[in-house]
Structure formats: C-alpha cells, structure tokens
Amino acid sequence: xxxxxxxxxEKAGFSVTTVSRxxxxxxxxxxxxxxxxxxxADDLGYQPNLIARQLRSQRxxxxxxxxxxxxxxxxxxxxxVLIRGVTHTAARHQYDVLVSAQLPQANEMDAYxxxxxxxxxxxxxxxxxxxxDPRIAYLRSLNHPFVVAGRSAPDQVSDFxxxxxxxxxxxxxxxxxxITYGHxxxxxxxxxxxxxxxxxxxxxxxxxxxxxxxxxxxEYVVHGDMKQRGGENAAAYLLESQPQITAIVxxxxxxxxxxxxxxxxxxxxxxxxxxxxxxxxxPAAKHAAPALTTIRQPIYTIGEQLTEILIKVIANExxxxxxxxxxxxxxIRESSGQPRR
Amino acid sequence: xxxxxxxxxEKAGFSVTTVSRxxxxxxxxxxxxxxxxxxxADDLGYQPNLIARQLRSQRxxxxxxxxxxxxxxxxxxxxxVLIRGVTHTAARHQYDVLVSAQLPQANEMDAYxxxxxxxxxxxxxxxxxxxxDPRIAYLRSLNHPFVVAGRSAPDQVSDFxxxxxxxxxxxxxxxxxxITYGHxxxxxxxxxxxxxxxxxxxxxxxxxxxxxxxxxxxEYVVHGDMKQRGGENAAAYLLESQPQITAIVxxxxxxxxxxxxxxxxxxxxxxxxxxxxxxxxxPAAKHAAPALTTIRQPIYTIGEQLTEILIKVIANExxxxxxxxxxxxxxIRESSGQPRR
DNA sequence: GTGTGTATCCGAAACATTTCGGATCGTCTT
DNA sequence: AAGACGATCCGAAATGTTTCGGATACACAC
Numbered sequence: 001x002x003x004x005x006x007x008x009x010e011k012a013g014f015s016v017t018t019v020s021r022x023x024x025x026x027x028x029x030x031x032x033x034x035x036x037x038x039x040x041a042d043d044l045g046y047q048p049n050l051i052a053r054q055l056r057s058q059r060x061x062x063x064x065x066x067x068x069x070x071x072x073x074x075x076x077x078x079x080x081v082l083i084r085g086v087t088h089t090a091a092r093h094q095y096d097v098l099v100s101a102q103l104p105q106a107n108e109m110d111a112y113x114x115x116x117x118x119x120x121x122x123x124x125x126x127x128x129x130x131x132x133d134p135r136i137a138y139l140r141s142l143n144h145p146f147v148v149a150g151r152s153a154p155d156q157v158s159d160f161x162x163x164x165x166x167x168x169x170x171x172x173x174x175x176x177x178x179i180t181y182g183h184x185x186x187x188x189x190x191x192x193x194x195x196x197x198x199x200x201x202x203x204x205x206x207x208x209x210x211x212x213x214x215x216x217x218x219e220y221v222v223h224g225d226m227k228q229r230g231g232e233n234a235a236a237y238l239l240e241s242q243p244q245i246t247a248i249v250x251x252x253x254x255x256x257x258x259x260x261x262x263x264x265x266x267x268x269x270x271x272x273x274x275x276x277x278x279x280x281x282x283p284a285a286k287h288a289a290p291a292l293t294t295i296r297q298p299i300y301t302i303g304e305q306l307t308e309i310l311i312k313v314i315a316n317e318x319x320x321x322x323x324x325x326x327x328x329x330x331x332i333r334e335s336s337g338q339p340r341r
Numbered sequence: 342x343x344x345x346x347x348x349x350x351e352k353a354g355f356s357v358t359t360v361s362r363x364x365x366x367x368x369x370x371x372x373x374x375x376x377x378x379x380x381x382a383d384d385l386g387y388q389p390n391l392i393a394r395q396l397r398s399q400r401x402x403x404x405x406x407x408x409x410x411x412x413x414x415x416x417x418x419x420x421x422v423l424i425r426g427v428t429h430t431a432a433r434h435q436y437d438v439l440v441s442a443q444l445p446q447a448n449e450m451d452a453y454x455x456x457x458x459x460x461x462x463x464x465x466x467x468x469x470x471x472x473x474d475p476r477i478a479y480l481r482s483l484n485h486p487f488v489v490a491g492r493s494a495p496d497q498v499s500d501f502x503x504x505x506x507x508x509x510x511x512x513x514x515x516x517x518x519x520i521t522y523g524h525x526x527x528x529x530x531x532x533x534x535x536x537x538x539x540x541x542x543x544x545x546x547x548x549x550x551x552x553x554x555x556x557x558x559x560e561y562v563v564h565g566d567m568k569q570r571g572g573e574n575a576a577a578y579l580l581e582s583q584p585q586i587t588a589i590v591x592x593x594x595x596x597x598x599x600x601x602x603x604x605x606x607x608x609x610x611x612x613x614x615x616x617x618x619x620x621x622x623x624p625a626a627k628h629a630a631p632a633l634t635t636i637r638q639p640i641y642t643i644g645e646q647l648t649e650i651l652i653k654v655i656a657n658e659x660x661x662x663x664x665x666x667x668x669x670x671x672x673i674r675e676s677s678g679q680p681r682r
Numbered sequence: 683g684t685g686t687g688t689a690t691c692c693g694a695a696a697c698a699t700t701t702c703g704g705a706t707c708g709t710c711t712t
Numbered sequence: 713a714a715g716a717c718g719a720t721c722c723g724a725a726a727t728g729t730t731t732c733g734g735a736t737a738c739a740c741a742c
Contacts, residue, residue: 002460004698015722020700030720047458051401052698055392055727062439067428077624080421083440087408091442096456098403099424099440101432115437117388119343119728283418287628345728356692361730371690393728396697460698685742692735698727705722711715 003044012040023048054119062096063310064121066111068128069102077282078299079127082149085303086125093311095122109134116144123310125149125303129196136160145313147306151323153196154203161309163302163324167197167251167279168204170295170328174249174277175208177293177330182340183247183275184214187238188221189231189259191251201251201279220245224255231255235262239274246274246340253278253285256292260335276335279328290334297328344385353381364389395460403437404651405462407452409469410443418623419640420468423490426644427466434652436463450475457485464651466490466644470537477501486654488647492664494537495544502650504643504665508538508592508620509545511636511669515590515618516549518634518671523681524588524616525555528579529562530572530600532592542592542620561586565596572596576603580615587615587681594619594626594635601629601676617676620669631675638669 005023009016014037022029022037023046029037054060065086067079087097098121100111112135115121123145126135131153139146140160151158178186188205191198206216222237224230231250238245239262248263250256256278260270270276271290278285281296305324312319346364350357355378363370363378364387370378395401406427408420428438439462441452453476456462464486467476472494480487481501492499519527529546532539547557563578565571572591579586580603589604591597597619601611611617612631619626622637646665653660 002698006698016699017701017722017724018720021721024700028720033720045458047454049396049698050455050459050461051392051396052727053700055390055396055697055729056699056701058727060392067425077418077421080418080425083424084408084421087440087442091444096439096441096461098437099428100437101428103432113388114391117386118391120391120437284624284628287625287630289628289630343728347728357729358692358694358731359690362691365730369690374690390728393697394730396699396727397729397731399697683742685740687738687740689738690736693733695732696730700726702725703723706720708717708719710717712713 002049003041003046004049005046008037008041008044008046011044012037058119060120060122061094062098062121063090063307064098064100064115064124066115066124067099067101068108069104069106077284078280081282081299082125082127082303085300086307089304089307090311093307095307095311109138112138116142122314123147125306125310130194131196132156133196145310147310147313149302149306150196154199158323161306161313161319161322163306163309163326164197165295165297165328166200166325167295167328168200168207170279170297170330171201171204171249171251172207172211173328173330174279174293174295175205176211177332177336178247178249178275178277179208179212179214180339181247181275181336185242185245185247186214186220187235187242187245187248189224189234189238189248189250189255190221191226192223195226198251205249224250224258226252226255228254228258228261231258232262232265233258235259236265239263239266239268247276248274249277251279253280253282253292253294256294256335257284257288260288260290260292271335271337275337281331285331286333288335293333293336294331295328296331298326302326343390344382344387345390346387349378349382349385349387352385353378399460401461401463402435403439403462404431404648405439405441405456405465407456407465408440408442409449410445410447418625419621422623422640423466423468423644426641427648430645430648431652434648436648436652450479453479457483463655464488466647466651471535472537473497474537486651488651488654490643490647491537495540499664502647502654502660502663504647504650504667505538506636506638506669507541507666508636508669509541509548511620511638511671512542512545512590512592513548513552514669514671515620515634515636516546517552518673518677519588519590519616519618520549520553520555521680522588522616522677526583526586526588527555527561528576528583528586528589530565530575530579530589530591530596531562532567533564536567539592546590565591565599567593567596569595569599569602572599573603573606574599576600577606580604580607580609588617589615590618592620594621594623594633597633597635597676598625598629601631601633612676612678616678622672626672627674629676634674634677635672636669637672639667643667 005016009019022034127149129150148162151162151164222234224234263270263274278294281294285292285294346357346360350360363375468490470491489503492503492505563575565575604611604615619635622635626633626635
C-alpha cells in the first residue's frame with residue numbers, strides 16, 4: 001500500500017525523525033546518510049502523504065474557488081477562463097486548486113463554511129461580489145486570506161485585495177461611442193441590483209449621457225439576470241415599451257447576445273437597425289453574428305494576477321497596493337453598425 | 342481559532358468520543374445528550390477539520406483532474422466544459438474537485454504522483470489518452486479508482502471505465518456527407534500519432550471513402566497539433582501540395598477553424614470553394630464564420646456521466662458495463678457549403 | 683442474589699507527518 | 713584533563729479525527 005516514513009526508517013536503520021529531516025533537506029543530517037535515505041525512499045517509491053503533512057503543518061498549498069450556483073450556463077466562459085488563469089498560475093507556485101460547485105438550492109455559505117472552516121485551503125478566490133457580500137464578511141471575520149475578482153459597491157469600502165475592471169469608465173466609453181455614431185436614445189440592461197458592480201455601470205451610463213448633454217431617462221434602464229435569456233427578455237421589453245431606442249448597452253456579453261436575438265425576433269437587424277454593445281469580451285463575443293462590440297475585460301490575466309496576489313497574502317508578504325483597477329478596452333465590432341451622421 | 346471536538350467535549354462535559362459519535366448521528370448516544378452536544382457545537386460554530394477526518398478515515402471525497410500542459414490555449418473549451426460537468430456532478434454527490442495544471446516543461450507523471458500518491462483524492466478523471474498511456478498504467482498498478490474520457494487505441498484493450506465518442510463512425514458520417522455533396526478529393530487533418538483516438542478517426546475516414554468506392558490516398562492525410570495554428574499549417578500544406586482537394590476534414594474544431602483561416606489566406610472561401618468539417622462542436626464552432634459543420638461530442642454530459650461512474654467505482658459499487666461508446670451526431674452548418682451536383 | 687441484556691458512555695490507538703528539545707560522541711581549546 | 717562546541721541523531725508530542733473494544737450502570741427475569 002502506502003510507503004511511509006516509518007517503513008523507510010526501518011529499512012534504513014534510522015529514526016523517523018531523521019528520515020523526515022533527511023528528505024526535507026535539513027542541515028543536521030549527515031550528507032552520506034541523507035543520500036542513503038533518499039536512495040531507499042526512491043527505491044520504495046515513496047510519496048509523502050500530503051494529508052498528514054497538511055494536518056501537521058496547517059498548510060495545504062491549495063487555493064479554493066467556488067463556482068456559484070447561477071453559473072450552470074454552458075456558454076458562460078467567465079468562470080472557465082478565470083479557473084484557467086488561477087490554475088495555471090497556482091501550478092507555477094506549486095499550488096493546487098480546489099474547485100467546488102455550489103448546488104442550486106443550497107445555502108450560499110455552506111460551501112464556504114465547509115471548505116474554509118474545514119481547513120482545506122490556504123486562501124480563496126472570490127468572484128461576482130454582491131452588495132454586502134456575506135462571503136467577504138465571513139472570510140474577514142476569520143482573517144482567512146482571500147482575493148476578489150471585483151470589488152464592493154461604491155457605497156462601501158473595498159479594503160481587501162482585489163482586481164476589477166473600471167466598469168464605470170468602460171460603460172461610459174461605450175455610451176460615448178454610440179453617441180458619436182449618432183444615437184441619442186440608448187437603452188441599458190443592468191445586472192440585478194444586488195450585484196456589486198451594478199451601480200458602477202449605471203454611473204458609467206449616466207456619465208456618458210451627461211458628457212453629451214443627453215438627459216437620463218430611467219425608463220430606458222432595465223435589469224436582466226446576466227444570462228442570455230435575461231438579456232433577451234430585457235431587450236424585448238425595451239423594444240416594446242420604448243420603440244424610439246436605437247442602441248442598447250448590455251452589462252455583459254451574454255445578455256448582449258440575448259438582446260441581439262430579441263432584436264432579430266422583432267424583425268430588426270442588430271448592428272443595422274439597433275446597435276448593441278456588451279461587456280467582458282468572452283470568446284463568443286467575437287464569434288457572434290454580428291460580432292459583438294464590447295468592453296474587454298482580461299479575465300485570464302485577472303485570474304493570473306489574483307493568484308499571484310493571493311499567494312503573497314498567504315505567505316504574509318506585504319502588498320504594494322490593495323486594489324487594482326484595470327482600464328477596460330473598447331472593442332468595436334459589427335454590432336455597433338455604422339455612424340449615422 | 343479552530344473549534345475542535347475537544348473544546349466541545351470540555352464544554353459539554355462528555356468525552357471526545359461521545360461528541361464525535363453524537364455529531365455523527367450514531368445510535369449509541371442518548372438523544373438528549375445528542376441534542377445538547379449539537380447545540381453547543383452550533384453555538385461555537387464548529388466545523389469539522391476535513392484534513393484530520395481525511396487522514397483518519399482515508400477518504401477525501403475529492404475527485405482529481407489534471408489539465409495537461411498542452412492546453413494553455415484560451416479557446417480550447419474542451420477541458421473547461423469537462424471541468425464544469427465534473428464539478429457540478431461531484432457537488433451533487435458532496436464531492437469536491439481538485440484541479441491541478443501540469444507545468445509545460447514538467448514531467449507528465451509528476452502531478453499524478455503527487456496528487457494520487459499523496460492521497461489527496463479518491464479517484465481521478467483522465468482525458469486525452471495517449472497510446473500506451475503511462476497514467477493509465479500507473480493508476481491501474483495502484484488499483485486507484487479512475488475513469489477516462491476517451492479510451493485506448495484500437496490495438497489495446499480498454500478494460501477500464503470510460504466514455505468515448507465513436508469517432509470512427511462519426512468521421513465516416515462526415516466523409517459520407519461530403520461525398521454526397523459531390524466531393525471526391527477530401528483531405529484529412531489528423532491529431533498527432535500518439536493520441537489514442539487518432540487511428541479510430543483515420544479508420545473512419547477510410548470507411549467513408551470505401552463506402553463510396555473512392556480510393557484512399559495517403560498524400561491527402563496530414564497531422565496537426567490539435568490547436569488552431571496546427572490546423573492552419575496543415576491545411577495550408579494540403580492546399581499547396583494537393584490543389585485538387587475540395588473538402589477538408591479536421592479531427593477537432595480548433596484545427597477546423599484554423600483550416601478555414603488558411604483557406605481564406607489562400608484567397609478561397611471556406612464553405613464555398615472548400616468544404617470544411619470538424620469534430621467536438623465546441624461553442625466556438627457555432628459562432629465561427631462560416632459556422633462550422635462538425636461532429637457533436639457532448640462534453641458536458643460526458644463529464645457528468647464519468648463522474649457518476651467514478652463515484653460508483655470509489656464506492657465499490659458494481660458497474661453495468663465498463664465502457665460507453667456514444668453515437669456522435671453530425672451537425673451540418675455553413676462550412677459544408679452546398680451540394681455540388 | 684445472580685445472570686442477562688440494553689443503553690450509554692469513554693480510553694486509547696491509529697492515520698502519517700513535522701518539530702521541539704534534548705542526547706550522544708568525538709574534537710578542539712585552554 | 714576539563715570544558716566547550718559542533719555534528720549528528722532521536723524520542724515524544726502534536727495536528728483533529730474516527731473507531732475498536734470495552735466499561736459502567738441499571739432494569740428485568742429467573
């Protein structure tokens with residue numbers, strides 16, 4: 001079965017302590033015996049029992065990531081890309097990643113209590129923060145290392161390590177882009193109220209309008225569930241109730257793609273009759289028909305950098321700054337249509 | 342810090358054993374004291390230390406999945422979708438998933454030795470099998486539970502639980518589809534030789550030709566690295582050296598998309614001048630321009646079913662059958678072009 | 683009064699490792 | 713020759729659980 005230190009010790013004629021210290025490369029064991037012990041360990045095919053090591057040393061070299069229950073959508077690449085960024089960076093630092101999916105009907109905190117309270121990870125990566133996010137409160141109360149893709153809503157401090165796109169600036173740019181193309185009646189599909197970045201995006205929308213002296217009209221703003229279906233429903237509602245609208249800004253690509261579908265469902269052509277813009281630049285955005293104008297958010301890079309930061313936090317290394325705000329990049333594609341004047 | 346059984350025991354005035362058995366729901370503890378102990382555990386916010394539990398019980402309730410080093414491509418959805426299927430199904434059975442990325446330059450088996458030999462998981466999910474796959478040999482020698490997305494090459498037995506698409510039949514259908522559209526000079530872009538499913542796909546290609554009485558021409562067959570770039574290079578080579586070719590079958594979607602790019606690079610129109618087909622039906626296939634004709638492989642479902650099987654294997658439950666061969670589905674899109682006669 | 687049975691509880695070992703605080707022994711200094 | 717010192721090794725505790733094999737006490741039957 002398992003080869004243990006004890007077996008090696010018996011075979012080598014040394015104590016378990018010495019074997020452990022030999023394999024650990026400590027200086028208080030004779031180089032000759034170290035070689036000898038390593039030889040035997042090799043011969044027996046010794047692999048340290050990581051569970052025992054973790055229990056004793058209270059370190060797991062593992063990063064936790066919990067996929068929210070709402071993300072059962074096949075097409076939502078956000079978490080997939082994030083996981084990839086995290087996993088590859090973790091591997092570079094000899095960390096593994098524990099991924100847990102939240103069950104749809106389960107209490108959101110259950111998985112966190114189990115994984116974090118159960119000592120299975122050294123740190124957590126959070127994403128998709130809410131207003132008054134209980135996960136952040138929990139992790140902070142435990143003083144457990146964590147980093148966040150996203151940040152708190154504008155009315156709360158984000159006094160934890162995070163990386164977020166500056167979505168206020170991003171959405172403002174997108175709105176301005178539409179305005180310079182001649183649009184004045186621009187609809188907005190927001191995420192649900194309880195998502196932390198929703199107010200930032202609404203502010204960006206208003207910034208864009210204000211910059212051009214266009215009045216803000218609350219009836220142009222609706223909410224969607226961040227999935228394709230939600231965007232479709234929201235856009236259909238806008239098209240019905242506000243037929244003067246010629247452009248729609250959706251707060252993520254999935255909803256934008258849904259909006260384009262709704263536009264087609266109304267016998268209109270996205271990009272020609274109604275301009276559409278999204279946010280994220282998931283792979284599907286480029287391949288959509290028409291290709292989607294969007295605000296690019298470098299998800300993979302965010303995953304990479306977050307992991308680097310998390311590992312520093314775990315190691316108690318000081319951070320230069322606690323939060324990073326990335327400048328988002330406007331990617332203009334066919335769904336913008338042509339300038340109208 | 343950590344609330345332990347010992348603390349609860351002291352507070353409740355019972356032994357650690359009784360506390361453990363009370364919380365575990367054993368029948369040899371008085372219902373009254375069980376209630377009492379549970380109350381105290383709740384008050385203290387007790388969360389069992391899973392590491393300690395794992396060490397003692399030699400069970401982790403964790404499934405391992407190692408992402409190969411070659412999959413650093415952002416667009417390769419295969420592993421992302423697989424991870425999602427595995428993770429969600431695992432969660433339904435109260436399992437977590439340990440994801441580890443293989444470093445590009447590292448020995449392939451290192452991660453397996455560490456994760457499996459280190460007792461971190463109860464079972465493994467493998468994907469992308471090779472001819473003479475050392476991972477399979479290793480896991481079998483340890484008698485460690487595992488399941489495989491894919492199977493052994495045709496010259497070896499697949500005497501382990503697996504799920505694979507019947508790629509021989511799939512590719513044959515695709516070739517036949519092209520032949521009925523009037524193509525007789527059909528190129529094939531195969532994966533590298535050491536991938537286990539390569540010979541199945543070659544056989545399928547030959548089956549398709551034989552069924553229509555078209556001779557097999559080895560010069561129409563080239564290899565690519567399964568990434569977009571590899572498909573591009575392979576197709577470029579085919580177009581140069583065999584200009585009579587009017588259709589190209591690529592063995593995965595990523596290479597097919599690359600082939601379409603090469604066709605465009607040669608001033609030809611994929612779907613109109615040269616028909617193209619792929620394999621997998623990753624999300625990008627539908628969104629490609631032109632949309633890609635392909636053989637659908639239900640990756641998410643494969644991940645789900647594999648996980649169900651793995652959990653059975655771990656629990657020592659008997660399996661109905663050891664291997665499942667899925668009938669692939671031909672999805673005809675624009676890259677097939679129109680029938681030519 | 684003795685034996686049997688049942689309900690309830692607990693001590694101690696075991697899982698495999700790391701690490702603290704010595705112990706031993708030979709060499710060197712004075 | 714005594715003490716100091718460095719090199720090398722090791723016993724035992726500790727990490728937090730689970731579980732085996734009893735132990736205790738009480739009720740009941742004979």
